Amino acid sequence: MSRGLLEAFNSNIASPEAGQEGEGAVSHRQTGISRRSFLKFGMTISAAAGGGMLLGFSIPAVAAEANAGWARKSVIGGDASDEPKGGVFAPNAFIRIDRNGMVTLVMPKVDMGQGVYTSIPMLLAEELEVPLSSVTLDHAPPDDKLYGDPLLGGGQITGGSTSIRYAWQPMRQAGATARVLLVAAAAERWRLDPASCHAQAGEVVHTATGRRIGYGKLVDAAAKLPPPHDVPLKKPEAFTLVGKPTDRLDSAEKADGIARFGFDTRLPGMRYAVIVNSPVLGGTLESVDDARARKVPGVQDVVKIENAVAVVGAHTWAGKQGAAALDIKWNDGPAAKLSTQQIASDLAEAAKRDGAVARKEGDVGKTFGAAATRVDAVYEQPLLAHATMEPINCTVHVRPDGCDVWVGTQVPTIARAAAAKVTGLPPEKIAIHNHFLGGGFGRRLEVDAIVQALKIGKQVDAPVKVIWTREEDIQHDMYRPCYYDKISAALDANGKPIAWQHRIVGSSILSRFAPAVMKNGVDPDAVEVAADLPYDLPNQLVDYVRQEPGTVPTAFWRGVGATRGTFVVESFIDELAAHAKTDPVEYRRALLTHSPRAANVLDVATRAAGWGNPLPPGQGRGVSVMHAFGSYLSMVAEVTVNKDGEVTVNRVVCAVDCGMAVNPKTIEAQMEGGVVFGITGVLWGEITIKDGRVQQNNFTDYRMLRINETPKIEVHLVQSTEAPGGIGETGTAVLFPAITNAIFAATGKRVRKLPVGTQLKTA
Template sequence: MSNMSPARAPLSRRQFLKMFSAAGGGLMLGIAFPTAVDAAPIVPDSSEANVFAPDAFIRIAPSGQVTLIMPRVEMGQGSYTSIPMLIAEELEIALDNIALEHAPANDVLYRDPVIGSQITGASASTRSEWLPMRQAGAACRVLLVNAAAMNWKADPASCRAENGTVRHVPTGRTLSYGPLSVLAAKLPLPHNVALKDPRTFKLVGTPVKRLDARAKVDGSAGFGIDVRVPGMRIATVAASPVVGGRLKSVDARRALQIAGVKQVVQIDDAVAVVADHMWAAKQGLAALVIEWDDGVNARFSNASLIAKMEQASANDGVVAQHIGDVANALNGKGNRIEARYELPFLAHATMEPMNCTVHVTLDGCDVWCGTQVPARAQATAAEVTGLSLEKVRVHNQYLGGGFGRRLEVDYVTQSVRFAKQVQGPVKFVWSREEDIQQGLPRTYYLNRFEALLDSSGQPQAWAHKVTGAAVMARYLPSTFKNGVDPDAVNGAINLLYDIPNVKVNYVRYETPMPIGKWRGVGPTHNVFVVESFMDELAHAAGKDPFEYRRALLAHQPRAKRVLETAASEAGWTTPLPAAKRGVRIGRGISVQFAFASYLAEVAEVEVNEQGQVRIRRIVCAVDCGHTVNPDTIRAQIEGGIVFASSAVLWGEITFRNGRIEQGNFNDYRVMRINEAPAIETHIIDSAEAPGGIGEAGTSALFPAVANAVAAATGTRIRKLPINPAMLKV
């Protein structure tokens, strides 16, 4: 998703809708949030069927229990702690007094105000909810205060909300929120509720332990793969190994003889074995004799793809951004620099393999899974079954990793297609091999650069051409405009640096397989190539890479500050530590604006005689606006760095004869604990609205490491993953 500003207009009176709890008699408050797609308020009429439904609910029961129906999903990013912190702060309650419920599938009630649909992605959860959740908490607080004042026949100004109660300051009388909720539910919603001054925050901005940590440690947290339904069977799946291929024939006789195997079901491009337990299902699948029709993509390979992308990249494509006169500037006097960068397909390889439990009946469909897009999951199940949306119930679970993979619903579609042929509920589990080979990878990219440096080494012209598939043209067609995919150029346009002539072109080249999003989306490739090429320019100018960047950030104070902080904390100007014989050590740096946050990283690497790279240390400085939970920020940066480290060192999906060659962690490596670098995160205080952080640490890591390797070895890294053969002594 493209970066979007978290700022939004204050909510009007018409954008509030107060609802009453039908059960229990407590207070139920819903706030209607404007969306990035259509911010016009919807006015409820007298017909209940047409009442505008709110995006997020706060319920206060007569017992005093506060319940938040969470509009975002939890996949390790900490939203199930950070978002309740906003409610608790304004409502003046302890954080542990908030119970959470997964939001059901509903693209209207629970849409993300930044993105415009029910989705958890684009590092948008906290920045989307920064104002709406505080407004919801503040509105509840004022209602409760007014209820207490009415009960005491006192001036509301003489009452104060404190720790789940309302206190009458002159007399010291108190009433708890539980009993007050019944009375508050009958009051009119207050106008123009003032939010707390951030300088008075007691909870927001402090380190808070994850509310879901205990459940994840003791095993009580429910992930999709943990789902147990009475009468449920287990199935495992094999789909066509070539995209577009079809199932030609399957001999199931041996499989059906295996104890525990109950059924073999087929669709046009896949087969599944249904059994009493996973082991029987796996044995049954292995016993099938399957013949595939590979179709038109049977000869697809990386080599053929790259050759065709090279040809395509010779075209101009479409202009994504043009500032000044690049063509004339490139023909001026100075040092002309050219470079070509290449990035591979990447798998998501989430620790929880893809899975989905489905029960299809004549009049309904239940789906249990972990998804970043519950409404899309509901919609595809409805389409496959022919049922109305109201008859499809999506029971969302914790996600054992998303990384953009669970923005897709292909695994839900496939599971429902199979489940229509099975009596009773069945859990479909993809093997690790199926997961890696059937996932929607991040696409392949080619990038071409040209720049002109004047006599002082300053860049006067910058031309960047991106060649790659258009993920948004498939995923959200409304954002694909004038031939430009916003994801493909995210991080390539709107450079931070002061360069008078800039041109960015986009050449669309589609691959045979559908491609998807990957943690960091567009910036994972564009920040790498932009910051790597910037390092090349610094080298050509004979300048220090840090100082060179800093000089070009005169009009970007927040970017300049994170750059300076990262360099200072990393000891940029101090000598590198002594290395063992044959080991070369280097530092590299990068800076970015992505997901509405500013971030800089310094990497320290070592390269041995065999060319193998070890990332020793990463120092990160981040300005993500107002801090909600600093522990979450650090955890997200650390997770993003480790995730990206795996990719920059080893991550690569390759095709031969239409098939993905990698299948498990032996040939698609992920970083192990003993390989992880030391990571330091320095958070810069800011009064700005929060930016995103879940993906920012990932995109900044690629160029920092590549630039460090170049500093250590003198070899520029223009193709990922890093190839040790290029770095051998």
């Protein structure tokens, strides 16, 4: 999800304090921070059942007083059965410290590869003064009031690159408050002034005498103390953990196979259902002859729902073999003739309409009329699949008195609401057991597969795991929308843009996902980046025309608005530089006088990449700049284009100013993953439709970047005094135009339509 969406959600919350702009760069390390002041905290302390201290905090934007049960105790990515008894005050995140001194963080976010199961505990451990190894995690249960993210409208959602932005102040404040209480409890026991004691490595120490006592022995006394107010947080120079490159806590589990993903769910008596969806998007089931399928060894049942058939078996192989034996007749419905060509034609026709205005500055019409030069371009981007490493799956057990759902989801409360609707059960009778996500990228913001699994589970008297094959996964995804952009600039005599007009035509995800944020016909995500450029452009008109691609379902895809918007804007800026016969870096720098952080990352990236140094024939460098998710990035890509038009990305250099870097290793990993994901998307990613059917069905025809094709990737973290910005989606978004601009530098051919594919092949 997008920065524009976050701003729409967050319009009633004051802005952070202004900080100094970042200057200089330090590779893989970052220092300095300015305190955010826009969150105010209510602190509560209560005794945990069975002894111990329970500390929570509330963010007034979303939290309210209520009683709620604790999440089921779980290891990272798994489930366990021990549940603390009794109610607690309803904050949106918790610390629990038991009598053994173990700290439990009830995690409101889920991990899908972005590393938050390390970086968020780092914030807590820093202020609490405990080793990171002593912090364990429980997945939070579904509860928007307890665990809602104010940056995402108060929903319990992992997305929008908000996890660290959400946790930055509250987690440190909660840790610091707990620390002060523990020190006070020790001082009271020793009858000393608390100022003479300090916390260190999970203990309270009396400096003068050297007396020590572990947190576990203090929790009962600490829980009875009144909560302090306005506890000061550490200064950055005092950090011992935050800002230091830290190995991820979940790496070992994922490497040795202990980590549990949704696909790893195993339950006594569980059955396996292999799904066959209608091949036409929006089609329905007419009839099915399942006689042959029922004869397959291991097949136990065949279940029908409105748009799919599931073969239920004792194991996956039985389900897969039974599915292949089905004789199904489908009602194709109105999408029977839908094609990519028709969708593209509809987008182009829709571009002739005036759109809903997303930004209007100055007098664009008058300026264009008086301009010396006008440059026009059309950019087109295709439907894209998520193609997550872990295919879609969901395990359910639907009973008359309750329902359990085992899944990896980015939206546990939305998942529970969907389950309540399908089963007719009250929400409190539905348990969502969340897991590691084997890739999210926005796909697991959707609950279509969960709903489908529940409809099947209602007809099976046992736990049932519903599995989508890779073919079903790719052919029935919720796709990144296709877009059609008309963009124009009026230039003065020196080639500088003095007017800018940009029309965005495409699907509206938010009209379905969060209709309340749609204002005056504008989808904030669709116009992300485009409506808030870092460049100094005195006259601007940006508008949006909604045009849905028939029955094709659309959804978020690793920074939808930022990814599509940055490709268009940064490609067009490069075109204007070429038209002005000016170096692309110098052209951008001249337009960034009012955005010093953007100018700085541009300088850092281009210096590190050796911008201006000659390259052999057939090679080129491209550059891009982006401000999104509260972060500033610039990327330089080096490519080779051979005589057959095939593109190889040789090197990518990225400069990142995301404010304070909690864990530099996580940021580097996210940049590297974003680059790999982005290369796949820009060079080959495309879903095409013929006769209402998706034509791609596996990695054989939906190509992925291979490990031997991965370029050298360099990440340079820029010093900043700002609070953290988002990072998970940024690397993919800023990469697209860096590659296509590099292709232009290498070949002189401008890429305006994605994917690059075969369009560079010579005749």
